[in-house]
Amino acid sequence: xxxxxxxxxxxxxxxxxxxxxxxxxxxxxxxxxxxxxxxxxxxxxxxxxxxxxxxxxxxxxxxxxxxxxxxxxxxxxxxxxxxxxxxxxxxxxxxxxxxxxxxxxxxxxxxxxxxxxxxxxxxxxxxxxxxxxxxxxxxxxxxxxxxxxxxxxxxxxxxxxxxxxxxxxxxxxxxxxxxxxxxxxxxxxxxxxxxxxxxxxxxxxxxxxxxxxxxxxxxxxxx
Numbered sequence: 001x002x003x004x005x006x007x008x009x010x011x012x013x014x015x016x017x018x019x020x021x022x023x024x025x026x027x028x029x030x031x032x033x034x035x036x037x038x039x040x041x042x043x044x045x046x047x048x049x050x051x052x053x054x055x056x057x058x059x060x061x062x063x064x065x066x067x068x069x070x071x072x073x074x075x076x077x078x079x080x081x082x083x084x085x086x087x088x089x090x091x092x093x094x095x096x097x098x099x100x101x102x103x104x105x106x107x108x109x110x111x112x113x114x115x116x117x118x119x120x121x122x123x124x125x126x127x128x129x130x131x132x133x134x135x136x137x138x139x140x141x142x143x144x145x146x147x148x149x150x151x152x153x154x155x156x157x158x159x160x161x162x163x164x165x166x167x168x169x170x171x172x173x174x175x176x177x178x179x180x181x182x183x184x185x186x187x188x189x190x191x192x193x194x195x196x197x198x199x200x201x202x203x204x205x206x207x208x209x210x211x212x213x214x215x216x217x218x219x220x221x222x223x
Contacts, residue, residue: 029067032057033081036074037122045131048074072133075126079136082123083143086116090150097157105158106205109151113178114197117186124186144179148172160212170211174204 035057039047048071054061068074089112102108117124126132132140151171155161181200185193 028059028063032059032064032068033077036078040078040125041121045075045126045129048131050074071131072135075131075133076136076139078122078126079132079139082116082120082126083139085120086113087143087146087150089113089116090147094150094153094157097154102158104201104205105154106208107201109154110178110182110197110201110204113182114185114192117182118190118192124190127183128187144175145172147179148175151175155208155212159217162215162218164215167211167215170207170215174207174211177207178204 032053036048036053039052039056043052050061050064050068050070053068053074054064057064068077093109093112096108097105148168148171151174152161152163152168155167155171156163161167178200181196181203182192185196185200188196
């Protein structure tokens with residue numbers, strides 16, 4: 001299980017009552033979030049009370065209140081950590097796309113996305129539960145836009161599409177479809193329903209092939 005990050009601002013969610021400045025305080029907050037994830041995975045989102053999380057982290061409730069005043073703030077902070085991890089994986093894929101020529105870039109993207117679902121038990125427990133806050137839902141919408149921008153950057157790095165508003169919109173649609181299919185695949189099977197993930201690959205290959213045909217890279221001509 002991965003460790004939730006205490007840097008929650010990067011993913012567009014700012015649930016902290018105050019941001020820790022000293023290394024000791026940052027370490028305490030990280031420990032609290034790790035404890036919150038354990039509670040989430042083992043007992044479900046309903047168990048994420050400040051009292052239960054403080055006990056699991058072996059800190060006082062008052063100490064937890066300095067940063068996370070209620071359950072919604074705990075949920076938002078955990079979600080922000082998962083968004084950050086997903087976006088970091090996308091950034092890695094974008095950097096790799098600039099150096100490699102993949103035969104199946106869609107397969108690379110789906111596999112990278114599925115790996116997060118497979119490894120992050122807390123992410124699945126949070127998303128498949130019923131405790132998402134309005135703030136987290138809003139941050140998720142912005143997160144998907146950043147992931148869509150990652151897909152756009154992959155296509156540009158591979159040199160297969162022309163940049164523009166239409167390409168960004170198409171990449172956003174691709175991410176929304178991939179996310180829905182990934183969620184259903186992991187609802188069916190903790191390892192991801194292999195057949196449904198294969199269908200996701202087939203669908204997205206066809207869609208992105210159409211996208212690159214509609215918005216081909218514009219080649220410059222020399223006078």
